Amino acid sequence: MEASITLKAIGKTFRNNTLLADLSFGVEKGSTFVILGENGAGKSVVLKLLVGLIEKDVGMAYIHGKDISTRGDEIRSITGYMPQIIDLDDELTILENLEIFGRLHGLSVRDANTNALNWAERLNFATNLNQMPNDLSNGNKRLVQFARALVHDPHVIILDEPTTGLDPHSRIKVWDVLDKLHQHKTILFATQNFAEAERYADRIAILHEGNIKMDGTLERLIETTHGLSRYRLSFSQPPTDEFMEKLKAFPRILRPQVKGTELEFYSRERKQFFKALELALKYELEDIDTSICRLHDLFVGLTDGGLE
Amino acid sequence: MLAVLLYRDWLNIKKNGISLLVIFTMLPMLLHLFLSLPLSNIISVDIRYLNWAAPGIWVTASGLLAFCVAILRMKKIKHDSGQLDALLKTPLRNGEIIFSVIIVATLLGFFQALVSIGLTVLLNNEYLGFGQIILILLQIIPLINFYAILGTLLGIFIKDGIVLISVILLIFLILALSIGSFLPLEIFPTNYVEVVNKLPLTSIINSCQMIIQNGAVSYIGIFLTFLLNIFLVLLTLVVSYKTFRK
Numbered sequence: 001m002e003a004s005i006t007l008k009a010i011g012k013t014f015r016n017n018t019l020l021a022d023l024s025f026g027v028e029k030g031s032t033f034v035i036l037g038e039n040g041a042g043k044s045v046v047l048k049l050l051v052g053l054i055e056k057d058v059g060m061a062y063i064h065g066k067d068i069s070t071r072g073d074e075i076r077s078i079t080g081y082m083p084q085i086i087d088l089d090d091e092l093t094i095l096e097n098l099e100i101f102g103r104l105h106g107l108s109v110r111d112a113n114t115n116a117l118n119w120a121e122r123l124n125f126a127t128n129l130n131q132m133p134n135d136l137s138n139g140n141k142r143l144v145q146f147a148r149a150l151v152h153d154p155h156v157i158i159l160d161e162p163t164t165g166l167d168p169h170s171r172i173k174v175w176d177v178l179d180k181l182h183q184h185k186t187i188l189f190a191t192q193n194f195a196e197a198e199r200y201a202d203r204i205a206i207l208h209e210g211n212i213k214m215d216g217t218l219e220r221l222i223e224t225t226h227g228l229s230r231y232r233l234s235f236s237q238p239p240t241d242e243f244m245e246k247l248k249a250f251p252r253i254l255r256p257q258v259k260g261t262e263l264e265f266y267s268r269e270r271k272q273f274f275k276a277l278e279l280a281l282k283y284e285l286e287d288i289d290t291s292i293c294r295l296h297d298l299f300v301g302l303t304d305g306g307l308e
Numbered sequence: 309m310l311a312v313l314l315y316r317d318w319l320n321i322k323k324n325g326i327s328l329l330v331i332f333t334m335l336p337m338l339l340h341l342f343l344s345l346p347l348s349n350i351i352s353v354d355i356r357y358l359n360w361a362a363p364g365i366w367v368t369a370s371g372l373l374a375f376c377v378a379i380l381r382m383k384k385i386k387h388d389s390g391q392l393d394a395l396l397k398t399p400l401r402n403g404e405i406i407f408s409v410i411i412v413a414t415l416l417g418f419f420q421a422l423v424s425i426g427l428t429v430l431l432n433n434e435y436l437g438f439g440q441i442i443l444i445l446l447q448i449i450p451l452i453n454f455y456a457i458l459g460t461l462l463g464i465f466i467k468d469g470i471v472l473i474s475v476i477l478l479i480f481l482i483l484a485l486s487i488g489s490f491l492p493l494e495i496f497p498t499n500y501v502e503v504v505n506k507l508p509l510t511s512i513i514n515s516c517q518m519i520i521q522n523g524a525v526s527y528i529g530i531f532l533t534f535l536l537n538i539f540l541v542l543l544t545l546v547v548s549y550k551t552f553r554k
Contacts, residue, residue: 104313
């Protein structure tokens with residue numbers, strides 16, 4: 001597969017804070033790539049850097065083979081970007097917002113109007129077209145921003161937490177659109193929503209403190225846990241110190257953590273769980289839950305000192 | 309792309325057409341009412357004071373309007389609600405954003421000058437020939453442009469509302485009271501007059517006063533203001549390249 005986005009050893013510092021450190025990854029044409037990361041991990045910085053809102057200090061970045069430092073204008077004309085904050089022009093109506101941004105990306109007056117109306121219809125805000133942005137709910141503003149990122153039919157779609165602030169129906173609408181575009185466009189989005197990442201991403205990168213901790217397909221990422229499972233025991237009272245001491249003595253029980261009346265831990269061996277269960281039965285156990293490791297567990301492990 | 313940005317501003321101007329017309333009319337009328345008329349009872353010059361001060365009204369109203377439009381638009385783009393990022397993610401260049409602000413502010417300043425000339429002619433019962441009006445506009449346009457560029461440059465830096473109001477007030481005081489618009493320079497200390505007379509803006513106001521008196525007009529002010537404007541535009545572009553993309 002041909003590369004659509006390539007980042008090589010990108011570094012960026014701002015006011016003595018390292019935002020990105022030796023960051024490298026690639027996104028294939030026609031694929032959906034997700035960047036997962038906690039607040040401040042550098043997700044938005046990566047996306048802003050790709051659309052030229054932030055300049056890198058070191059490294060190379062290309063979109064469709066074009067260097068972002070020297071051919072930024074060309075890149076921006078084939079890229080649609082939706083930021084995390086609402087940045088609609090509050091002096092223009094919704095229709096004018098879409099038309100002006102379409103035209104700024106090189107569309108003719110007629111095409112900008114047709115595309116704007118088309119997206120308004122598809123995303124169900126056609127009745128709001130003559131309203132000002134400040135008259136819309138935040139969710140609708142986000143939908144308009146989403147449409148604005150797509151109005152010029154970009155080859156590369158870059159979205160920063162696209163479904164944040166949207167109601168469930170709008171979320172589904174957004175993902176329906178992205179699902180349809182997925183075959184022809186390169187989609188790069190940043191999110192903190194694990195379910196969306198698991199459902200829609202072809203590849204996932206986990207970003208932590210400005211660097212990629214791990215990336216690959218969901219299956220490959222899960223494989224790296226080597227069959228680790230998560231166990232949760234619920235008690236009527238918070239587990240006692242005595243119980244925790246005994247539990248920690250078990251050799252292959254990983255990251256035991258108490259959250260209120262719940263105890264959560266990881267293990268690769270079911271036998272270890274049975275031993276813990278046997279112990280827990282002496283302490284007013286109310287419920288148990290077991291599941292194989294998912295993206296969320298892997299993320300927590302990678303960004304919080306490791307699962308093991 | 310510049311044309312699209314100008315169209316965007318046109319859409320906004322259309323929405324605020326009535327407010328702008330009120331400002332275009334009120335600004336010169338208030339200057340006439342609260343500055344020219346009271347001062348006409350105190351200050352005596354070679355010709356009737358109200359006629360002598362008319363160029364002051366044209367220059368103050370149009371310069372101030374151009375400055376306010378530019379500084380407010382640039383402040384909004386740069387500092388309010390992510391407008392700059394929204395524009396910079398399109399294939400626009402910094403220069404196009406800067407020029408759109410300057411052009412719109414200069415054009416609005418130009419219309420303000422036309423309205424001001426029309427109103428002072430009516431209020432003062434004076435006659436200005438077509439040739440004189442053209443000469444006056446030729447003198448005033450570089451000055452309006454100067455204030456539009458200055459507003460754009462300062463708008464990049466000014467975030468705070470209080471600072472913005474203070475700067476606008478300062479510009480008003482400079483335009484109205486310190487360069488011979490409403491107060492003849494003869495009443496100021498000699499050392500100050502020597503410095504102020506060297507400013508191209510003072511020369512422009514003096515030239516406008518000469519035009520209505522059918523006196524000898526100097527064009528050096530236009531030329532120097534034009535050079536100053538080029539320098540300020542270049543400075544604004546450099547500042548934009550340093551500050552727009554972080």
